[in-house]
Amino acid sequence: MSQPIVMKGNKYGITIRFDETTPFEELKALLKEKLVQSSDFFQNARMALSFEGRKLTAREEEEVLDLIETYSKLKIICILDHSENTAKRFAAALALAKQQIAAGKVEKNSENQTRGETKEKKQFDLIKDASPPIHPGQFYRGTLRNGQILESERSIVIIGNVNPGGKVIARGNIVVLGTLKGSAYAGCDGKQDAFIAALNMIPTQLRIHEFTLSPGDKLSEMPLEGPRIAVIRDNRIQMDCI
Amino acid sequence: MSEVIVITSGKGGVGKTTTSANVGTGLAQLGNKVVLIDTDIGLRNLDVVLGLENRIVYNLVDVVEGNCRIKQALIKDKRYPNLQLLPSAQTRDKTSVTPEQMRKLTEELREEFDYIILDCPAGIEQGFKNAIAGADRALVVTTPEVSAIRDADRIIGLLEAEEMKKIDLIVNRIRMDMVKRGDMMSMEDVQEILAVPIIGVVPDDENIVVATNTGEPLVGSNSLAGQAFLNISRRIMGEEVELLNLEGKTGFFSRIASWFARK
Incomplete structure (x- = not known):
């Protein structure tokens, strides 16, 4: 045995x-x-x-x-x-x-605003919640300003703008009901089918899973301004009109 | 009820000190008892802009450290009997004062003045923390430039995190000719990004340079910038004042024409 x-x-x-x-x-x-x-x-x-x-x-x-x-x-x-x-x-x-x-800190976070030790605890609570592969969403209302980082263990909907220098990181999807001018990182722990959507897409940088897209490389060729959704296709981030 | 107002921006050189001097003087002209505090320890210049440099005996650090009484350090402006200045120290640095001490100081000044205006240093470190500690409201000064807007955005975020009760924006040094050509961000563009109420727009005006160099605030004068600053002072007092027509150069006849057109 x-x-x-x-x-x-x-x-x-x-x-x-x-x-x-x-x-x-x-x-x-x-x-x-x-x-x-x-x-x-x-x-x-x-x-x-x-x-x-x-x-x-x-x-x-x-x-x-x-x-x-x-x-x-x-x-x-x-x-x-x-x-x-x-x-x-x-x-x-x-x-x-x-x-x-x-x-050390999540500057602004609607649900899991956690610091230091409590953060660790909270984190596995949240991950355990998500252990069946459902990604329930979270909401954040307000402008995400320069220097502010919003992190989510799930998917996140931001009702407001993400300004240049602001950053959203989520294990799931990111939806911005406003203008995304800052950076967004969806599927940060390997969710390949994560997406980033925004009513107005003028990002500094987009990351999904292991792929990165910065203006200057391929972003400029893509249709911008207006409602867009970014997904991984053909091993790169591609943007579609919604 | 007295009000403690911090004038801040994040980025340097956008006009915090000029705004402090002019708005403070404006509030004094409108009959309020005003004290201006220069919190930029080590790099003082509000006294220069006000033309009071030669009268400094004691300073902010002396007051905080108890080397003198507040009354001894306050400099009365002879032109405006309602206006006084608490200058900053030149030979010390920002760590000479703590936010707690600033809070105590502003509380004491509240008893005597209607408006306590704090000229904040650039940056987001100790000096900034000191300046905002005792403030009820903040005026964020920015220019219509991308870098200044970025910093203003960061500052607003920090002020919100500190639970500042009221945050207003001053767009300084705007040039309407450039805005019209699309070479400069407009007031609307700035407002859209920063999403805080605009309390005033100040045009780029060379009279400001002259006034700053001579130590004579131009608020209330006939220049556009002087009018703009006086309007900001009025709005701080709660008056509803329409935004200045910065197009400025409308001729006499076109003004009459537009007056008829309205009928």
Whole structure:
């Protein structure tokens, strides 16, 4: 019989494999033991966590997280969907989370206005909410001004303008009901079918997934001003009239 | 009820000090008791623009550090009995004062003056934080240039984050001939980007340069800029004043013609 719990580390985080047949309570006890043993090893690392094997309910996931928090110094920044836990996804998610933490603050954010430690906590709450691949939206009302960054764990609708120097980052889609003159980054952790739409599209820079579009290269050839939607097609960002 | 107003812009050289001097003088001409505070510690020049440089004995830092009483540091303008200046220190830097001290200072001045006007330094660092600390409302000065607008946008964002109760915009140094040719942003363009109410538009006027150099604010004079500044002072007091016709050069006959056309 294989071990009931296997913890594997990769470059960016850890994967915990739970045996499917062992009862959950037993697994918890074993996990606790393992964590206590290895607490020195893990130090204060910030990591992404993913699960393999046994399918955990949201409640069970929470219990596991509680255990990790209590019995090790590990800081779990986010939980990843077990179905696609490639190193690449780890890297993207972790880079994003670290960047957000380093930035220290979300200057303006309608729902997840979070700072410092609370941010970490909130972040995995939000990611867990989104773990079924639905991307519910968020709204932000007002002008996003120069130097202001709006980040969203989901899709975001901005009712107002994004001025030059303003920046929107979302894991899902971005819709600007106004003029987008600043930068927008949709699908920031790898959602390839993310889009950016604006009633008036005059952006400084657009990013979707791993593609970037800046005026000066291809933007100038595209139809601008007026309602536009930007999507990835043929391995580049393309803009269509709405 | 007295009001503390900070005049700020982010970018340097757009006319904060000139605006402070003229709006402050304008408010004094309209019968208010006004004190102007130069918060640009280390780079003072509001005193020069007002022509009061030679009368400085004590300054803002002296007041804050308790080296003198506020009354001793305030310079009375002999031309306008209602107008006083609290000059900044030249040999210190912005860290000599804290936002808390500024708040306390403005509170004390409220008892004696109707308007306390703070001339904010350029930038968004300590000097800016000091200047906005005690303010009830802000006047953001910008010129119709992309870089100035960017900075104004950033400043407005920061003011909003600090929960400034009222933010108004002054578009300075506009040139209607260039706007007409499409070579300069219009008032509407500026308003569209910044999305705050415009309290006044001041035309580019060479009289300002002369006035600044001689230390004689031109507010209230016959020049267009002087009129514009006086109108801004009126609007600050809550009066409804129509925007100046900056086209300016309408001849006598065309004015009569338009008067008939309206009937």
